[in-house]
Amino acid sequence: MMEQFEPIPGGVLGLHDQRGMDMDVVSAARISFNYIPGTEIRKEDKELIRYLIQNSHGSPFEHNMFRWYVEAPIFVFREWHRHRVGWSYNEMSGRYTKLEKRFYVPASDAVRQRVGKPGRYTYETHPMGERVQYMLQANYDDAWRDYENLLAMNVAPEQARLVLPVATFSKMWATCNARSLMHFLSLRTHPTAQAEIRAYADQMEKLFAKFMPVTHKCWVEAGRKPV
Amino acid sequence: MMEQFEPIPGGVLGLHDQRGMDMDVVSAARISFNYIPGTEIRKEDKELIRYLIQNSHGSPFEHNMFRWYVEAPIFVFREWHRHRVGWSYNEMSGRYTKLEKRFYVPASDAVRQRVGKPGRYTYETHPMGERVQYMLQANYDDAWRDYENLLAMNVAPEQARLVLPVATFSKMWATCNARSLMHFLSLRTHPTAQAEIRAYADQMEKLFAKFMPVTHKCWVEAGRKPV
Amino acid sequence: MMEQFEPIPGGVLGLHDQRGMDMDVVSAARISFNYIPGTEIRKEDKELIRYLIQNSHGSPFEHNMFRWYVEAPIFVFREWHRHRVGWSYNEMSGRYTKLEKRFYVPASDAVRQRVGKPGRYTYETHPMGERVQYMLQANYDDAWRDYENLLAMNVAPEQARLVLPVATFSKMWATCNARSLMHFLSLRTHPTAQAEIRAYADQMEKLFAKFMPVTHKCWVEAGRKPV
């Protein structure tokens, strides 16, 4: 029923639920009562959206909802959860439940080496991607074996998990609005963002553009900055 | 199309848009992927909601949206806007537009006198409600005349409005989620809240109970406190 | 003990308490443990602050505190309170206490008329400033008389205040950090902001520049935008 994407190998992104469109932004800014869903957006409406974005009038972009279902490695969630304003999270916990045996292994051509000097780093495909994949997988297998051994010894799950790497997959519900989404996208689709979270953000941007095309277009034209 | 209420004379409250139901709370708490809208809520689901409320686990109540359309006097908006977390607002501005000639006059039996001692005040119907109505109306008429005179002299609207009383009606869009709504209701439906904002909050509670009956019931049973 | 300013006639602005300086921003960004208050700020520290501001890395600017004491008219507080993130407020209430007889009358050369067309308005000194002052004062005197009459009739103070204009002075404590302050200043020192709140914001900016001169300088050079 819900479209589902795989931004990175093993990852899942779905737009669980969505409410609100460009016309809502216009109506919010004008505090219109006679709100008629489905109304065609006009030229002056588009200009209003452009004006709001260019002048940092962010509140009209908050009266809507994007609810995401996400499966991603812990190190991706760690960056995601730093977004505090206008974001709500519920993540599964490893305190009570046994986690799943799922770890992130980048595609061989997505293994990266860093080139350049501090402050000006860029990334290139690593020449030994398959070797790195193998090393990662071996580490994950060992960690999983340790985790299972600790559980078998009846160590509390909340402590047994200590051995699991930050590449372990977790799951969450994450809800935001168009304003907090634009803030997220401005940082996480940026070329300097880590490629793995960028893969999620890029997919989210496509869905944002689909549901609020005018807002997305104006945000891009205004330099993709927080509003 | 949208139901509309009149919590106080001249006031308007509408639930512009609503998204989310009890079953979403349950799914969020369990981070379920196989989310099936319309699923019947079961006994164990209700117990989970009760548990979440009683133990201050508030985040599962955030993945939903209530968008209110409100027309109320400025003194009501002033209390409303103190709710910062999980609330989004867009209010009409008197800086650029001429305001409407609409002021709040309480019903004659809603005019109150205060009885009792500091810290233990209670309110009773004022014996001269109609007289007070008349005095209020006379004040509003004078203020409106002053406002129009200042505008006629070409005084900037943002300064002409200085003479308007806090009983002047304004309009806003206000969006929240079930958690921030419960926080609002816990304070604004309380017997010590001012009757005018309580009239809005009471109506909002009815709509909350309609869309999320289990959550509402558990919140009431847990003492109507912030979650 | 505390310096006190009068941004508008009758208004008060004081920086009640302040904690944090440029060097804290640098230490926060570097997660330094060996934090030595009073350390001299170096060239590379300044460049780091500049980098943080230009790249929207706002969190290092949050580990500090500016606590303001403010007396201003209600219409100024209404704009102020729309700043929700990183701001804390406590305002006096007219529900329980009789308010003070203090209303905002602009200086005669601060009475404005609006010129130009919608969307491109500018403001000029109004040619009849003294006449406008007189009209405002007359309105305030009448409103105050009505307020006192209602109180004398034992109408509840929370209802008697309905007749008071939005020019009535109120008082608050408002606490923020350098990031939320920069957001406030970016909007409220802007030429399109209403002159009355701009007067407060301009004074606040001077105090911000005094306590965090490097941060302030970099923020100005980066275009005075939210960080």
Added chain:
Amino acid sequence: MMEQFEPIPGGVLGLHDQRGMDMDVVSAARISFNYIPGTEIRKEDKELIRYLIQNSHGSPFEHNMFRWYVEAPIFVFREWHRHRVGWSYNEMSGRYTKLEKRFYVPASDAVRQRVGKPGRYTYETHPMGERVQYMLQANYDDAWRDYENLLAMNVAPEQARLVLPVATFSKMWATCNARSLMHFLSLRTHPTAQAEIRAYADQMEKLFAKFMPVTHKCWVEAGRKPV
């Protein structure tokens, strides 16, 4: 200069900076101008604080600052960062810098096993604590070796870290106010909280009680709930 604590083996907690005391809460609630630091707190002041806490009037507790320096394992930070409102964070990043070889090994008598049934779990000291310590340490040694090997192969640090366990130590600055601190403490000093984060929270509570003894006392007496 700054006191420093070790809530768990290898962990660090310091109260980097602190501003605000009980008397500030009282002054904020009363919007006092004549604020005199050092004023003795009186009986009626204490009663006011008690009243504010019992009636969920939280804003007077926000005009202050607690700035924490924390070194803790990643799994502790993950729980900490779920506190969004009234908390500011800056954490070191493993994207650019090599992390330190520091991992959390619980004291042998702090290794736990879980007893009881789902929903009613309790924890007891694990009978083979030393064996578990040994297993954890072996896992960490292997993970560190993998990490160094990947770095030696010039894999980007942001990817090399994938193999590190959630027991790896990280560092952060975390700033809050008394209200957001009480919210944190209500959840994280609770008997059901994981012992490792509870160790930090317990130490934080002691420092909170030291700097704001009346507020702390009233919060405890009111049931240690969010305000």
